[in-house]
Amino acid sequence: MKHAKTATQNACKLCNPLGACLAFRGIENCVPFLHGSQGCATYIRRYLISHYKEPIDIASSNFHEESAVFGGSHNLQVGLKNVTAQYKPEVIGIATTCLSETIGDDVPMILREYTKTYRNGSPMPIMIHASTPSYQGSHIDGFHAAVRATVETLAEKGERQNLVNMFPNMVSPADLRYLKEIFTDFRLPCMLLPDYSQTMDGGPWGEYHRIPPGGTPASAIANAGKATASIEFTSTLADSKSAAGYLEGAFGVPRHKLSLPIGIKESDKFFDLLETLTEQPRPEKYEDERRRLVDAYADGHKYVFEKKVILYGEEDLVVAMTAFLREIGMTPLLCASGGKSGQLKQRLIELIPDLEEQGIKVREGVDFMDIEDEAKVLKPDFLIGNSKGYTMSRKNNIPLLRIGFPIHDRFGGQRAHHIGYRGTQELFDRIVNTVIEQRQNASSIGYTYM
Numbered sequence: 334m335k336h337a338k339t340a341t342q343n344a345c346k347l348c349n350p351l352g353a354c355l356a357f358r359g360i361e362n363c364v365p366f367l368h369g370s371q372g373c374a375t376y377i378r379r380y381l382i383s384h385y386k387e388p389i390d391i392a393s394s395n396f397h398e399e400s401a402v403f404g405g406s407h408n409l410q411v412g413l414k415n416v417t418a419q420y421k422p423e424v425i426g427i428a429t430t431c432l433s434e435t436i437g438d439d440v441p442m443i444l445r446e447y448t449k450t451y452r453n454g455s456p457m458p459i460m461i462h463a464s465t466p467s468y469q470g471s472h473i474d475g476f477h478a479a480v481r482a483t484v485e486t487l488a489e490k491g492e493r494q495n496l497v498n499m500f501p502n503m504v505s506p507a508d509l510r511y512l513k514e515i516f517t518d519f520r521l522p523c524m525l526l527p528d529y530s531q532t533m534d535g536g537p538w539g540e541y542h543r544i545p546p547g548g549t550p551a552s553a554i555a556n557a558g559k560a561t562a563s564i565e566f567t568s569t570l571a572d573s574k575s576a577a578g579y580l581e582g583a584f585g586v587p588r589h590k591l592s593l594p595i596g597i598k599e600s601d602k603f604f605d606l607l608e609t610l611t612e613q614p615r616p617e618k619y620e621d622e623r624r625r626l627v628d629a630y631a632d633g634h635k636y637v638f639e640k641k642v643i644l645y646g647e648e649d650l651v652v653a654m655t656a657f658l659r660e661i662g663m664t665p666l667l668c669a670s671g672g673k674s675g676q677l678k679q680r681l682i683e684l685i686p687d688l689e690e691q692g693i694k695v696r697e698g699v700d701f702m703d704i705e706d707e708a709k710v711l712k713p714d715f716l717i718g719n720s721k722g723y724t725m726s727r728k729n730n731i732p733l734l735r736i737g738f739p740i741h742d743r744f745g746g747q748r749a750h751h752i753g754y755r756g757t758q759e760l761f762d763r764i765v766n767t768v769i770e771q772r773q774n775a776s777s778i779g780y781t782y783m
């Protein structure tokens with residue numbers, strides 16, 4: 334039965350500044366700073382810590398009634414002063430919350446005023462501002478807004494360098510490490526932004542660091558305008574919101590837009606592009622990874638073929654996962670996202686031209702109540718998405734394969750691979766094992782061999 338809905342119930346997306354804070358955490362010696370109420374920072378810290386299992390400081394301008402009525406300029410300036418004195422950051426990444434956006438604080442103007450008042454000949458942190466009202470987008474919009482604002486603030490013109498900008502989207506720290514390994518193996522200098530592979534998944538500390546080590550240096554980001562190419566993993570991001578799009582327009586850096594490389598076909602496109610850019614073949618170890626993956630597909634195909642799935646998450650992840658699921662013979666019944674780029678269906682039709690004839694449903698802007706309603710009718714073999722679908726999975730007795738962000742009820746989400754041959758291998762093994770486990774649990778006698 335259809336619910337008479339008056340509001341979003343259990344949103345299938347997260348808060349816009351959350352994505353911005355994660356991206357800012359991928360810049361070296363940077364403090365994420367929320368212009369708004371303390372509660373927003375607390376919620377975001379809670380979400381990020383639960384997934385990444387790392388401490389994360391998020392500063393806040395700490396709005397009270399007065400700032401909500403008369404504007405938050407004073408709070409922002411005091412907050413910036415305090416953060417500068419206590420953290421001594423090289424960069425402060427400022428994201429605006431719903432409240433400061435609603436009252437219409439002119440943050441660029443406040444930052445100009447602040448710089449004029451406090452410069453005093455001494456160096457100040459670089460201040461990057463991303464506009465991130467949550468009522469206009471989700472965490473992924475905030476993530477991309479922060480990356481674009483960073484490049485707009487820091488990138489400089491200059492002589493072309495043997496350098497590629499890599500904008501990887503909101504992938505895991507393990508995925509970021511894999512990307513760095515690939516570029517190193519191709520001997521291709523790379524400006525990876527953001528890079529939270531260490532800041533959000535580092536080692537233990539002998540002493541407390543106010544800002545954890547790691548991240549992309551501001552000096553490296555300054556070179557982005559001199560690169561020979563930019564690669565970005567996205568299918569649905571509008572040109573006006575893309576960092577690579579900005580660099581192409583402002584500095585003539587050619588932009589290569591690829592879907593997140595999940596599955597053999599999409600990973601091939603990424604490696605083919607690296608071969609073109611470097612004019613050399615991929616290192617043998619990636620041929621080996623690919624061969625092992627093809628072999629695994631052959632071995633595991635009988636388990637996954639024609640299994641039916643409901644898939645949800647960020648739109649780019651849903652598009653990439655759909656391509657992968659089709660490649661391994663699985664049937665997505667519903668491709669759903671809380672995002673609303675207006676691009677999702679078109680991108681999926683490009684992958685699956687007879688999408689509508691096959692009865693594959695596509696829904697943007699949904700919440701988990703919508704997805705659950707669909708699941709009751711469609712009866713999938715399992716769900717694939719982040720851990721926020723767990724309640725629906727438990728209630729309806731449908732197994733959930735956890736991918737992406739957030740994963741709050743399992744360990745090691747930050748170390749899960751998703752992209753390239755290695756990530757696809759890991760995903761494929763997990764999917765096959767989910768199917769096997771489901772069968773084993775459902776068997777009246779159980780079995781010990783497959």
Ligand code: SF4
Nearest residue numbers: 348373376430431467
């Ligand atoms: S009020 Fe807005 S910015 Fe703050 S936590 Fe909620 S959605 Fe995020």
